[in-house]
Amino acid sequence: MPADVWREGDALVLTRAGDPPILLRIARGPIRLGDAGLIDLTSQLGSPTGGSVDWLGTPYRLVRPSLSDLFATMTRGAQIITPKDCARIVSLGSIAPGNRVGEAGSGSGALTIALAFAVGPSGEVFSVDRRAEAIRLAKENVERSGLGARVHWTEGDVGTSGWPEEHLDAVVLDLPEPWAALAASHRAVRTGGWVVAYTPTYNQLERTVRSMRGLGLDEVQALETIERALHVGEGGTRPSFDMLGHTGFLSAGRRVD
Ligand SMILES: C[S@@+](CC[C@H](N)C(=O)[O-])C[C@H]1O[C@@H](n2cnc3c(N)ncnc32)[C@H](O)[C@@H]1O
Numbered sequence: 001m002p003a004d005v006w007r008e009g010d011a012l013v014l015t016r017a018g019d020p021p022i023l024l025r026i027a028r029g030p031i032r033l034g035d036a037g038l039i040d041l042t043s044q045l046g047s048p049t050g051g052s053v054d055w056l057g058t059p060y061r062l063v064r065p066s067l068s069d070l071f072a073t074m075t076r077g078a079q080i081i082t083p084k085d086c087a088r089i090v091s092l093g094s095i096a097p098g099n100r101v102g103e104a105g106s107g108s109g110a111l112t113i114a115l116a117f118a119v120g121p122s123g124e125v126f127s128v129d130r131r132a133e134a135i136r137l138a139k140e141n142v143e144r145s146g147l148g149a150r151v152h153w154t155e156g157d158v159g160t161s162g163w164p165e166e167h168l169d170a171v172v173l174d175l176p177e178p179w180a181a182l183a184a185s186h187r188a189v190r191t192g193g194w195v196v197a198y199t200p201t202y203n204q205l206e207r208t209v210r211s212m213r214g215l216g217l218d219e220v221q222a223l224e225t226i227e228r229a230l231h232v233g234e235g236g237t238r239p240s241f242d243m244l245g246h247t248g249f250l251s252a253g254r255r256v257d
Contacts, residue, residue, distance in 0.1 A: 004048060004049045004064075005046055005047060006045055006046065006047055006049060006062075007046075008026065009025055009026070009027070009146075010026050010064070010146060011023065011024075011025055011064065011144070011147075012025070012026045012063070012064065013062075013063055013069045014060040014061070015060060015061045016058065016059070016060050020073075021069040021073055022060075022073070023073040026041050026045065028042050028045065029042060037056065039053075039055050041053065041062070049063060050062070065146070067083065067114060067117050070117075071083055071113070074113065074141040074145075075108070075140065076108050076110075077107065077108045078105075079107070079108075079200075080107065080110035080111070081114075081174055081198055082110075084225050084247070085198060085247055086110070086114035088223075089111065089114070089172055089196050089250065090114065090115070090118045092196050092221075092250060092252040093171075093194045093196045093252065094194055095115065095169065096118070096119075096169075097118075097119060098120065098122045098123050099118075099123045099124075099170065100124045100169055101123070101126070101168060101169055102125075102126045102128070102163050102165065102168045102170070102185070102189075103126070103127045103128070103171070103174075104128040104171075104173055104174070105130065105131070105134060105174060105175055106127040106128065106129035106135050106139075106153065107129065107134055107174060108137055108141060109137065109139070109140075109141035109142050110141075111172065112138055112151055113141065113145050113147060115172070116142060116147040117147065120150075121149075123150060124150060124152065125150055125151045126151075126154065126163065126164055126168070127151055127153055128156055128163065129153075129155065130155065135155055139153055158181040158184055158185070159177070162184040166187070166188055167188075167189075168188050168190065169189070169193050170189060170194045170195070171185040171189050171194075172196045173195070173197040173198070174197075176204070178211075179207050179208050182195065182208070183215060186217065186255060189255045191255055192255065193254070193255050194254050195252065196251070199248055199249050199251070200246075200247070200248045200249070202249070204249075205222055208251050209222050212251065212252075212253040213253075216256075217254060217255060218254045218255070219253060222250065222251040223249070223251075224248075225250070227244070228240065229242070229243070
């Protein structure tokens with residue numbers, strides 16, 4: 001297998017144990033990293049990934065960003081879908097490399113990044129939001145992640161204007177009123193494809209599931225994911241004291257004709 005080497009424009013993270021990752025796009029010449037100063041990685045171009053550099057007297061590892069790195073470094077606007085729910089959305093929607101997936105709304109682009117990661121270089125994500133400002137921020141986050149070529153953006157209301165594409169493998173809704181977009185989403189997925197919704201409250205979940213059933217979606221299901229981090233120490237392994245109490249509920253149904 002040929003070595004995985006750095007090419008101009010690749011997304012890269014500088015990592016160091018105990019510090020947050022630093023995301024950048026590798027380029028020829030000095031790169032500005034906010035207020036922290038400049039870094040010159042020109043000599044890394046053409047070198048295998050996974051090397052290290054000294055920057056400001058500190059050694060950093062240079063690796064391709066993981067999904068966790070991308071979530072940790074993104075700029076947040078609208079409330080994002082957290083990694084635990086993004087992962088379950090990918091499995092509920094049966095989202096795989098090469099798939100064409102619809103998403104509304106774009107928000108901050110967190111789920112967009114997870115979907116673009118899941119569909120891979122041969123897949124496509126069609127992200128719709130009715131607010132231009134949301135698309136601007138989500139696009140900025142996706143571009144910084146190096147996943148921009150996989151995502152198409154549309155400004156519009158999926159409830160009233162529908163989806164820009166048909167025969168999608170899956171559609172994911174993160175909107176205050178997903179039920180208003182379910183009929184259009186049902187039409188936009190291919191037979192056997194999934195419509196998945198993320199809703200923060202029980203009331204929204206109930207109304208969404210009722211609408212999914214009313215539209216004739218099959219295998220309708222609802223669930224919540226709960227994640228508890230563990231503190232691992234010699235002889236003192238225990239659950240972490242910090243826990244995210246609530247994020248949202250997931251529901252899904254499959255189109256059958
Ligand atoms: C909570 S945010 C989405 C967050 C996003 N999933 C993330 O992980 O970053 C909800 C977004 O839905 C958009 N929105 C609400 N109703 C919509 C509709 N009917 N059509 C398109 N976008 C809509 C809002 O403008 C907002 O940006």
